[in-house]
Amino acid sequence: MVESLGSVGPLIGSPWIYALVALSVLLDVFLPVLPSGVLVIAAATAAAAGSGAAADAVPHDVPDILLLLLCAATASVLGDLAAYRLAWRGGPRLDRAIARSRRLSAAQERLGGALARGGGALVVLARFAPAGRSVVSLVAGAAHRRVREFLPWSALAGLSWAGYSVALGYFGAQWLGATWLATGVSLLALLGAGAGAAYLVRRPAEASGTA
Numbered sequence: 001m002v003e004s005l006g007s008v009g010p011l012i013g014s015p016w017i018y019a020l021v022a023l024s025v026l027l028d029v030f031l032p033v034l035p036s037g038v039l040v041i042a043a044a045t046a047a048a049a050g051s052g053a054a055a056d057a058v059p060h061d062v063p064d065i066l067l068l069l070l071c072a073a074t075a076s077v078l079g080d081l082a083a084y085r086l087a088w089r090g091g092p093r094l095d096r097a098i099a100r101s102r103r104l105s106a107a108q109e110r111l112g113g114a115l116a117r118g119g120g121a122l123v124v125l126a127r128f129a130p131a132g133r134s135v136v137s138l139v140a141g142a143a144h145r146r147v148r149e150f151l152p153w154s155a156l157a158g159l160s161w162a163g164y165s166v167a168l169g170y171f172g173a174q175w176l177g178a179t180w181l182a183t184g185v186s187l188l189a190l191l192g193a194g195a196g197a198a199y200l201v202r203r204p205a206e207a208s209g210t211a
Contacts, residue, residue, distance in 0.1 A: 017043055018067060022075040025162075029079035032131040037165055040072050041186045044169025069166045076127070076158030077151075080137045084150060087141025120153035127157035128164075128197035165190060 021043055024036040047064045123140075126132030140150045168186035176185060 017046075018071045021068065022071045025072050025075035026079040026082075028076075029083045029134050029137060032134055036072075037190050038183075038187055040068070040162065040165040041169040041172075041190065042183050043068055044166045045173045045183050045186070048170045048173035065166060065170055069162050072162035072165065073155075073158040076133075076162060077155050080133065080154040080158065081147075081151070083134060083137035084141035084147070084154075087138040088144060090142065120149070123150070123153035124157040124160055125197050125200060127161045128193050130194055130198060132197065133157070164193065 021036070021039055024034050024039050028034045028036040044065065047068060123136050126136045137154070168189050169183065172183070172186040172189075
């Protein structure tokens, strides 16, 4: 049976949910396995339930949705900058640390060349791809790209990802009700966007390799 998210609603009024979202998104750049997207979607679904949006009522708690969006986007940018600065100051020790992570190593191999060719737009696209955010931030820092070239694209990437995730949870609750089904469907849409982004990021490198 699909369980209602109504009991989660009160959490959205607590500052702890925002702190948890911010911490999860911030650390996601170092630990891509963290379910930050799931948490953002679930919080947005609960916010929609608390505002009465799922029942077609006038939403009185829209600032909660906006605060959730701001927390997720800001934490995304701060995490990107932390990874960027770490790679900027890193050296052989950082290379060894990346080499020990099979997932990051494989993603770095796929995205490294694409980053050099794709420019800033790739930062936005890679934000949706699994581990893409981590690799792009680390590669940009290791290549000593200027922060003024990286930061605006990181901000756009974080805002795009946070806006998409929050919108999935919020409107999923409107259309399907504040249930785990709505959260599951929204999560599938987020994973689908990630798969599509990963394909688009890989495609230029594959095309050039076969040319």
